[in-house]
Amino acid sequence: MNATVRYRLLADQLAEAIDRGSLPTGARLPSVRACAAQHTLSLNTVTAAYRLLEDRGLIEARPQSGYYVRSSLPPLQRPLRERPAGVRKAGEIDDLMAVVLQCQQRADHVDLALACPRGEAFYPGAKLAKLTASLLRRQPQLVARYALPPGSQRLREQIARRAALLGMTLAADDILLTHGAMEALQLALRAVTHAGDTVGVESPSYFNLYPLLASLGLRVLEIPTHPQHGLALDALELLLEEKRLAAIVAMPTVHNPLGCSMPVAAKQRLADLVNRHRVPLIEDALYAELQFAEPLQPTVKAFDRDGWVMTCASYTKTLAPDYRIGWLEAGRFRDAVRQLKFSSSVAESVLLAETVGLFLENGGYDHHMRALRRRYAAQVDAVRGLVARHFPAGTRATQPVGGFLLWLELPETVDSLALFHAALAERIVIIPGQLYSNGARFRHCLRLSCCQELDERVTGALRRLGELATALAGAPPAA
């Protein structure tokens, strides 16, 4: 067992103790020396484990005193229990999404919904602008080039190179550039499913996945998903014995909306499972590079054997939202997705793809990402703190290990659709929990984006949202 595995194991043990409450909020952890002696580990290993827990926001170091369990907000410890869900009304949700989209584009609304940072502070905008302008100056004929799939060789080589940091061995030739990760998901699904097929998804899942699946005539089977360990593999394994799934869509590394990653061993088991059952796993690795702790945990793709894992990601969340450059490595479905891309939207802009490629080559992407990780970890933590102060008693929250999303379970008396409308009346945009499932399972849940500057406008909106939730929590439960 190497050092990396040892300190992660220790961190996981301690995190579990914190979750169970055997290390309650405010408790002091054993000193590094005591802990090392107790577990017969080196001081370095224990220090690394404590740092990891600090990065995850579970403990804090107090100068001259030691490490303490932090956070007054109870973490989410188990999947929401199944409830008599009923199916969402499709029309209602579509209309709601249309309202969200409109309001997000209005300057007079505070947007706590959009999962994409807005504002220069989060991106090397000036540097990218410079790179693009310089490309145009040197090669104005780029504008007149008709791009064909798979797209910019330079960028694909960089994607392959960086994939190694997530444990993946990819070849540039097997990578397809896409119009963001959303198109990658769309193409991957279309490559391996037919209308009427059943697709397994996590529960909760990224809200925009449901309309995509519905538009393709696909049935959805929601697989229980733990707010800290992700997809419930025992459940999935039973399911695969009994039922044919055309595909599974999952975010095993920094989940949207839960912010969790599956343990590495579970990822390996998931890879084995889909290879054994020959079921395509569409792995959405959109936030994988935004893991708070380094070295980064590997993706499921890292353990793929026979090409059943199709992995996608994009640079919209980390580098250049407007450029919409995503990618898909589709394993054994490589040729199929390439042709689908050509007959669905042809190809990506070479100008934009080359810009991203140049930035990855020597623009300081690693430096930028480290700053982003620190910043998001701090912001998620700050929003968690605001929620702890302003939201009704009984509110629980995830403890994200990456990204910039926070998932809340409000008291069961709060209908988040009612909260959505109350907030909208005050020009605050949120996405209600109902959208993260096909049923009403998450009707008292809520996703908050922590990726905007936490200025007074945003913190004020969070406070007000908490007040509105508190008012709704006190109201008599809905019939």
Place this chain on the structure above:
Amino acid sequence: MNATVRYRLLADQLAEAIDRGSLPTGARLPSVRACAAQHTLSLNTVTAAYRLLEDRGLIEARPQSGYYVRSSLPPLQRPLRERPAGVRKAGEIDDLMAVVLQCQQRADHVDLALACPRGEAFYPGAKLAKLTASLLRRQPQLVARYALPPGSQRLREQIARRAALLGMTLAADDILLTHGAMEALQLALRAVTHAGDTVGVESPSYFNLYPLLASLGLRVLEIPTHPQHGLALDALELLLEEKRLAAIVAMPTVHNPLGCSMPVAAKQRLADLVNRHRVPLIEDALYAELQFAEPLQPTVKAFDRDGWVMTCASYTKTLAPDYRIGWLEAGRFRDAVRQLKFSSSVAESVLLAETVGLFLENGGYDHHMRALRRRYAAQVDAVRGLVARHFPAGTRATQPVGGFLLWLELPETVDSLALFHAALAERIVIIPGQLYSNGARFRHCLRLSCCQELDERVTGALRRLGELATALAGAPPAA
């Protein structure tokens, strides 16, 4: 009847006489004065009609002498007769398209297949590059904006404004920006069909439409399409009385690959037909602005009553191929396509869309388009001449009224798939006729792109292609 209608009617009559052969190649047309007297029209009207025929490449003016019927290449005068088609082998065609895509990206191949001009000469590349660079300088934060549908207001307003030149009254609010016209087709189809539905298409149709339809699980019904007048409306009307079509996809204005436009009256009838039968018509107007003759003929959308016509186009063929900015006005399906866009690929780059918008506002688009029309008319004509000289006897060709595509019918003994392979062996890329239908109907046909500089490399390739076709024509017919 106004002057515009009068001169068009006269031109159509004369064109028909040329087609029928009652005005054979080389024949002298009556003088303007004689023709005016004969039809009791003004001299201006006759002159306008002759100019239109000149623009269409049907006649030529000889100084001091008058107008003569031109072209030594027989025009295509009727839809290809139905043959015992058999269904294409899907796998074979997919493999072939993959080969085409690969070879098109190799500098050592001459590409006569790609329907997109390559090279600076055809685009205001420098000006666009400047506009983009200037936008980036003034607003580097654009890079960091997360675009949402429907996309740049500026561009949508310009699209609406320019649509008027094609007879359409569109509102910016109803326009959705898409990733080229290909994505517009994809979204339009997905908005109105389900897997298993039947879609009516022209025969021949744009080759990339077939894999798109297949990938969506749609059945294809090919409707006879006249090489000069487009979709056979009598056939379509009968069909609609008997069969439910989920949609019709057509290019009524400058067809790909035929280069023809439906007569204006037929467009009006088509609009009436789809409104009466409540069948969505997906009108691909990609080449509508590339009509050789001005004023431009209206699209079918111009006659839409209740929003059953969904019209799309893009700026990839006329302005900035690499920017991949397309659009879709989906009539009564506006909200559906907007949501589909969001859950399929989110939105288009604001930077690129704004650049195109700025160019349309004041970059000299009209001037650019006029130059392009003249240039393509001349190039199509030149390639027609080369085909007349070098291709086997019995070859017939379309007489495009716009765009830059030429469609050839070779002698029936020539299998264009065999020609494709023979040409590829000499590094010449063409698209065989088989790809323009689901059957083998067009197996002796061929589409040629006339949108590259006609330098020696290209003219040499055309000559060689003719030689290869001639050799195949002499070979005994395939079993």
